[in-house]
Amino acid sequence: MVKLFFLLCLTLNLWGAISPDVVDAIVLFDQEKLVVSLTTQQEAQEALPNGKTLVMLASYKGNNEALKYLLSLGGDVNAQDSEGRTALMLAIWNDFKDIIHTLLEHGASVHLKAYDGTTALKLAKLKNDKKLMDDLTSRGAKEE
Numbered sequence: 001m002v003k004l005f006f007l008l009c010l011t012l013n014l015w016g017a018i019s020p021d022v023v024d025a026i027v028l029f030d031q032e033k034l035v036v037s038l039t040t041q042q043e044a045q046e047a048l049p050n051g052k053t054l055v056m057l058a059s060y061k062g063n064n065e066a067l068k069y070l071l072s073l074g075g076d077v078n079a080q081d082s083e084g085r086t087a088l089m090l091a092i093w094n095d096f097k098d099i100i101h102t103l104l105e106h107g108a109s110v111h112l113k114a115y116d117g118t119t120a121l122k123l124a125k126l127k128n129d130k131k132l133m134d135d136l137t138s139r140g141a142k143e144e
Contacts, residue, residue, distance in 0.1 A: 051081035059087035059103065062096040067103075077106045084114035092123040092132065100132065110141035119144075 055075040058067040067087075071077060080086055088108040091099035104110075113119050121141040124132040 051079075051083075053079045053081075053087070055079065056081060056085075056087045056090055059096070059099050060090040060094065062091075062094060062099055064096075064098045064102055067099060071102070071106050077103055077108045078112060080112060080114070083116070084112075085118070086112050086114075086120070088112075088120050089114060089118065089123055092120055092127065092129075095127065095129075104135070104139065110136045110139045117144075 053076060055067065055070050055077060056079065058064075058070055077088075078086060086108065088100065088103045088110075091103060108120075110120050119141065121133060121136045121143060124136055125143075
């Protein structure tokens with residue numbers, strides 16, 4: 001499965017120049033490997049060439065342990081990729097409730113918009129997730 005993910009990432013260039021060791025560590029949450037791969041706080045925060053971050057990767061893959069670890073290193077919960085998407089949007093799209101909760105508890109903004117106008121609330125509405133829509137609205141998200 002991991003090898004298939006690597007091939008997909010390389011084929012689609014989803015994560016740009018990210019090290020396969022880091023991807024492997026996040027997907028499987030091998031903290032020791034992740035610690036060795038990320039030697040500084042700055043590396044946990046840096047965006048890849050396409051604007052994706054390691055926080056986004058952990059959110060996209062649904063790995064809450066890796067996400068919490070990256071956030072503890074100072075990973076940016078509100079970073080936007082080259083299309084304006086956030087980790088919260090990726091987690092909502094993939095229905096990862098625990099990831100959504102972690103991101104919101106760590107200050108993920110419900111106000112950010114992707115460049116096409118997509119918001120976390122619009123995605124929750126598209127997914128027909130009333131509970132999440134209510135949660136986002138209670139945190140200040142507004143329909144436009």
